[in-house]
Amino acid sequence: MNSDHGASDALRGDDVDVDAALHDVEAEHVEPVPLHLETTAFFGGVHPLGWVAGIVLVVAVVFSTVIDTDYQIGNFGPGLWLLFVGLLALSIKPVALHWLRIGIERLSSLTKTMAWILVWAVFLFQFFNVVTRYSNDLVETDILFGEVVSLATISFGLLFLLGINFGVRDGVNPRIDFWWANFAAKTKAWLDFVIHSLLLIPFVWMAIRITQPYAATSLGRKFNGEWPSGFRVWETWEQSSDAGQLPVGPIKAMILVAFVLFGLQVLAELIKTGFVMMGNADYGELKETDVPQRIE
Numbered sequence: 149m150n151s152d153h154g155a156s157d158a159l160r161g162d163d164v165d166v167d168a169a170l171h172d173v174e175a176e177h178v179e180p181v182p183l184h185l186e187t188t189a190f191f192g193g194v195h196p197l198g199w200v201a202g203i204v205l206v207v208a209v210v211f212s213t214v215i216d217t218d219y220q221i222g223n224f225g226p227g228l229w230l231l232f233v234g235l236l237a238l239s240i241k242p243v244a245l246h247w248l249r250i251g252i253e254r255l256s257s258l259t260k261t262m263a264w265i266l267v268w269a270v271f272l273f274q275f276f277n278v279v280t281r282y283s284n285d286l287v288e289t290d291i292l293f294g295e296v297v298s299l300a301t302i303s304f305g306l307l308f309l310l311g312i313n314f315g316v317r318d319g320v321n322p323r324i325d326f327w328w329a330n331f332a333a334k335t336k337a338w339l340d341f342v343i344h345s346l347l348l349i350p351f352v353w354m355a356i357r358i359t360q361p362y363a364a365t366s367l368g369r370k371f372n373g374e375w376p377s378g379f380r381v382w383e384t385w386e387q388s389s390d391a392g393q394l395p396v397g398p399i400k401a402m403i404l405v406a407f408v409l410f411g412l413q414v415l416a417e418l419i420k421t422g423f424v425m426m427g428n429a430d431y432g433e434l435k436e437t438d439v440p441q442r443i444e
């Protein structure tokens with residue numbers, strides 16, 4: 149059923165298949181663009197992500213051996229060396245990058261399911277709060293169960309933190325670069341790849357580094373870097389100021405997890421657009437929406 153027909157049916161008072169209408173809304177929002185590409189020899193068979201990783205490795209070697217700097221580019225730890233070397237190695241085998249992207253997007257599908265469950269949880273918690281708001285006069289209290297108020301707020305926050313990555317995957321964010329729609333597929337891929345590599349990935353990496361100590365403090369780590377002893381770690385979590393005193397440490401730590409999920413999905417987008425740049429229509433993918441472009 150077309151969603152436009154469903155809306156008109158509802159206005160006329162006719163019966164509407166709600167499940168079919170919701171399916172149409174979800175399915176029509178973003179669809180992969182059918183790609184007809186010519187293979188590009190410019191990259192020498194190496195995925196563009198591999199070229200980026202190689203450039204970063206060269207710069208890191210120069211800064212760590214020739215230039216004395218306190219910046220992270222000259223002070224890579226073993227994990228970062230392994231990350232960029234691994235990306236470079238995977239870029240030589242396109243099928244390996246493709247399967248990495250599939251694995252990341254399966255994780256996004258899982259968090260999408262969790263987000264939908266949280267939508268219902270928020271509804272039920274808020275429904276309970278509304279009902280008890282009018283029944284509290286019977287027991288002469290302002291809040292019957294303060295924990296439910298906190299649970300509604302926490303669930304609402306967790307809903308968005310878990311939904312960031314699948315929002316990027318499904319392209320639900322409206323594009324404001326309205327010229328983008330008129331470009332060829334490879335031009336679109338180049339724009340997305342360059343902007344994601346130069347702006348979005350550094351931002352996500354910076355956010356992860358900033359939120360690491362914030363998350364640790366929320367989960368009970370002391371300012372001297374020591375963790376509390378004993379197994380009852382939940383007693384050291386930051387508590388809510390609302391009635392009921394539910395711990396808010398875990399939801400604050402989820403900000404870090406959300407940025408990690410966000411970064412992984414951006415990596416998957418780089419893999420897809422990189423294949424488009426190479427002319428690989430089997431592994432490349434671009435998303436296009438039926439929603440009109442917005443100018444803001």
